[in-house]
Amino acid sequence: FVPRYDTDWMSRYFFSGGIMPSDNLPLHFQDDLKLRAQWRWDGTHYQRTAEAWLANMDQHEADIMPVFETAFGADAGIWWQRWRIFFLACAELFGTSRGQEWWVSHYRFERPA
Known part of the structure; x- marks a missing residue:
């Protein structure tokens, strides 16, 4: 991805x-x-995943913030909010139209003979 704006x-x-x-x-x-093999999961699966990650992050803020402070310094609070918004945005995007707009695919590959 290249930021355009x-x-x-x-x-x-x-x-x-x-x-x-x-x-x-x-x-x-x-x-x-x-x-x-290939598996396609509708967006509601990733919606629930993003919601669970957000809940887990919020539940463990006291444990995570010191890591953010080490990684991001004075911007730790900003990064905390970025991650929250990221999880919220992903949940909303993947949940759009009952999960029928965005999908997650899993693949199992093997080396060709």
Whole structure:
């Protein structure tokens, strides 16, 4: 992901230099990896995951903040809020239209013979 706008906080702080591959992208590399199985989960699964991560983070704030302070210094509080917003945004995005807009895919590959 490349941040395109000053407001593009998710690309800047969470996915810098990464990609969000399409569901079928790994299928285009069958010479290198042979697909054995694929599972598609509707967005409600990741919605619940993001909500659980947020609840867990909030529950363990006293344990996590010292780690954030070591990693982010004076910006620890800002990063705390960024992570909260990230989990909230993911939960809302993946829960859109009862989980039918965004999916999570899992793959099992093997080396080709």
